[in-house]
Amino acid sequence: MSVxxxxxxxxxxxxxxxxxxxxxxxxxxxxxxxxxxxxxxxALAQAAAKIAGVAKVLLVDNEHFSHQLAENxxxxxVEMGKDYSHLMASASTTGKNFMxxxxxxxxxxxxxxxxxxxSADTFVRPIYAGNAIATVQSQDTIKVMTVxxxxxxxxxxxxxxxxxTLALGGAAKGAQFVAEELTESARPELGAAEVIISGGRGMxxxxxxxxxxxxxxxxxxxxxxxxxxxxAGFVPNDMQVGQTGKIVAPQLYIAVGISxxxxxxxxxxxxxxxxxxxxxxxxxxxxxxxYGLVGDLFEILPELEKSL
Amino acid sequence: MKILVPVKRAIDYNVKVRVKADNSxxxxxxxxxxxxxxxxxxxxEAVRLKEQGIAEEVVVVSVGDKSCQxxxxxxxxxxxxxxxxxxxEEKLESLQIxxxxxxxxxxxxxxLVILGKQSIDSDNNQTxxxxxxxxxxxxxxFASKVEVSENSVKVTREVDGGLQTVALDLPAVVTTxxxxxxxxxxxxxxxxxxxxxxxxxxxxxxxGVDLTSKVTVLKVTAPAQRAGGVKVASVAELVxxxxxxxxxxS
Ligand SMILES: Cc1cc2nc3c(=O)[nH]c(=O)nc-3n(C[C@H](O)[C@H](O)[C@H](O)COP(=O)(O)OP(=O)(O)OC[C@H]3O[C@@H](n4cnc5c(N)ncnc54)[C@H](O)[C@@H]3O)c2cc1C
Ligand SMILES: Nc1ncnc2c1ncn2[C@@H]1O[C@H](COP(=O)(O)O)[C@@H](O)[C@H]1O
Numbered sequence: 001m002s003v004x005x006x007x008x009x010x011x012x013x014x015x016x017x018x019x020x021x022x023x024x025x026x027x028x029x030x031x032x033x034x035x036x037x038x039x040x041x042x043a044l045a046q047a048a049a050k051i052a053g054v055a056k057v058l059l060v061d062n063e064h065f066s067h068q069l070a071e072n073x074x075x076x077x078v079e080m081g082k083d084y085s086h087l088m089a090s091a092s093t094t095g096k097n098f099m100x101x102x103x104x105x106x107x108x109x110x111x112x113x114x115x116x117x118x119s120a121d122t123f124v125r126p127i128y129a130g131n132a133i134a135t136v137q138s139q140d141t142i143k144v145m146t147v148x149x150x151x152x153x154x155x156x157x158x159x160x161x162x163x164x165t166l167a168l169g170g171a172a173k174g175a176q177f178v179a180e181e182l183t184e185s186a187r188p189e190l191g192a193a194e195v196i197i198s199g200g201r202g203m204x205x206x207x208x209x210x211x212x213x214x215x216x217x218x219x220x221x222x223x224x225x226x227x228x229x230x231x232a233g234f235v236p237n238d239m240q241v242g243q244t245g246k247i248v249a250p251q252l253y254i255a256v257g258i259s260x261x262x263x264x265x266x267x268x269x270x271x272x273x274x275x276x277x278x279x280x281x282x283x284x285x286x287x288x289x290x291y292g293l294v295g296d297l298f299e300i301l302p303e304l305e306k307s308l
Numbered sequence: 309m310k311i312l313v314p315v316k317r318a319i320d321y322n323v324k325v326r327v328k329a330d331n332s333x334x335x336x337x338x339x340x341x342x343x344x345x346x347x348x349x350x351x352x353e354a355v356r357l358k359e360q361g362i363a364e365e366v367v368v369v370s371v372g373d374k375s376c377q378x379x380x381x382x383x384x385x386x387x388x389x390x391x392x393x394x395x396x397e398e399k400l401e402s403l404q405i406x407x408x409x410x411x412x413x414x415x416x417x418x419x420l421v422i423l424g425k426q427s428i429d430s431d432n433n434q435t436x437x438x439x440x441x442x443x444x445x446x447x448x449x450f451a452s453k454v455e456v457s458e459n460s461v462k463v464t465r466e467v468d469g470g471l472q473t474v475a476l477d478l479p480a481v482v483t484t485x486x487x488x489x490x491x492x493x494x495x496x497x498x499x500x501x502x503x504x505x506x507x508x509x510x511x512x513x514x515x516g517v518d519l520t521s522k523v524t525v526l527k528v529t530a531p532a533q534r535a536g537g538v539k540v541a542s543v544a545e546l547v548x549x550x551x552x553x554x555x556x557x558s
Contacts, residue, residue: 069474092468093450097449101437104439108403110432112431112433122526127334128429129428131324131334131531132334133528133529133531134527134528135529136525140522173446174446175446180469183469183470230487231487237466238469244425244485252550273556274537275550287534290538293542293543293546294539308557
């Protein structure tokens with residue numbers, strides 16, 4: 001048995017998901033190899049080598065992978081994957097993009113968003129926006145899955161694996177990178193933050209998100225949003241938390257002016273402590289909140305910032 | 309150009325499901341069913357491309373038993389031209405659905421296939437990518453903008469860090485994200501008209517695809533419930549609780 005873990009990164013930084021995936025992989029048993037595929041990403045292979053439990057890091061570093069397009073990333077994993085019993089990627093927009101292709105080309109099923117590993121062939125994953133939890137068994141020769149990183153602790157940084165460079169991979173057929181517009185932020189990423197404060201439709205406009213920023217500064221928090229806030233153009237799409245946005249599980253999640261629709265809850269209800277601030281005392285968000293404060297966010301937020 | 313839009317019959321997004329007492333699955337008895345929301349966005353996008361004169365025909369397809377004809381009719385009422393039901397009583401996995409769709413792509417030769425990014429029941433987010441792989445088409449997943457030109461399509465994708473734009477040779481596969489468009493409502497005259505639009509039924513067995521899956525669901529359970537919390541009366545009380553009771557801030 002051996003597991004190939006696809007490292008989550010942006011060529012500059014190894015994302016915190018990678019060490020969480022390695023921990024998930026360790027529950028399967030067998031050797032764990034980490035694949036770092038990108039461009040100008042050699043330093044990341046060194047970082048991956050430090051993750052405890054990793055037996056070997058495989059580095060594929062060439063310009064074809066500078067944007068990790070699905071078409072050629074999938075081909076690379078299909079080529080390498082035949083030697084492994086399990087292939088694992090983060091359930092990020094990168095992993096979700098190429099992993100189903102890998103599975104289809106290997107003629108096996110793909111398991112999405114695995115949150116627990118019972119044994120080498122039995123896995124747990126949420127369905128229906130997390131309102132039901134399925135335990136599934138796979139008899140496929142190669143188990144291909146995306147893993148919800150927030151469901152696993154990170155493997156510590158005490159490893160010292162060897163790095164092997166592989167000359168593999170070609171251009172993406174039929175697809176070309178054109179441009180990207182990445183949100184610049186000095187704050188922690190939603191997936192890595194210990195504290196998240198999110199705003200919903202109740203924030204009324206984008207400018208009012210400044211009320212969350214003062215608090216986020218004091219708590220070292222990331223800022224998230226509901227779909228309604230994103231759809232209304234208050235904030236960019238990458239801030240959406242929920243069934244179809246980012247799934248988070250920080251130590252503290254503060255929901256401000258968010259009603260608590262099932263799709264939003266799906267993205268944050270595994271947070272350790274939840275705080276809800278809402279003027280409607282009947283809002284469903286209070287059913288999952290450890291601490292609820294009923295009132296007008298425009299009065300509460302400035303006071304909260306001052307008292308931190 | 310012809311656009312193929314696979315649509316799935318799924319539980320209405322407002323319904324909160326309950327797990328069956330015997331843990332065999334979720335209880336869908338009498339549950340309100342609808343077109344999966346992401347598929348509705350896919351239909352809308354295809355219809356808009358037709359209205360702009362970019363597409364000539366919009367074909368919707370659903371894999372399922374007879375009941376999914378209801379969702380095909382809804383898509384026809386929203387402006388699709390013709391429907392296909394790939395008839396099966398079995399509950400198929402994404403790979404098997406993608407294999408059936410790949411056969412249909414061979415037969416229909418669409419210039420573009422637009423799917424939803426995700427079914428809100430299985431939460432799989434797989435079928436479009438698998439179809440692209442099986443047919444050798446490039447893919448633009450999680451689309452928030454689609455611009456079709458002569459031989460290619462430019463797709464702006466919602467990714468974790470923001471937005472990414474890719475250009476794909478046609479034919480290509482696109483999967484929709486929430487902000488691609490806002491689907492229209494079907495008007496009564498269009499609902500009436502949809503009843504007369506062609507709807508072909510093809511038995512899944514006719515495609516000669518192996519429909520067995522190696523994945524079995526052992527059990528379906530309810531998620532852990534959060535213990536009910538408390539209401540606090542003031543900001544001061546909240547901060548005190550977070551510091552001294554929950555110990556999540558210092
Ligand atoms: C297919 C699909 C996928 C979806 N995916 C997601 C997803 O990933 N994430 C997501 O979040 N949603 C998602 N949704 C949308 C979801 O169903 C809800 O529509 C959305 O979460 C509502 O956002 P909201 O709570 O900000 O807005 P609303 O429901 O409008 O709630 C606003 C809240 O603000 C409160 N409020 C207003 N003014 C104040 C004030 N001055 N002070 C205090 N409180 C105030 C109100 O009492 C209300 O509770 C999805 C929907 C569909 C159909
Ligand atoms: N039974 C089905 N019939 C037709 N299309 C489907 C079916 N299942 C999934 N799809 C398509 O694939 C998309 C993604 O579904 P999934 O991979 O199941 O999350 C859906 O939004 C549909 O466009």
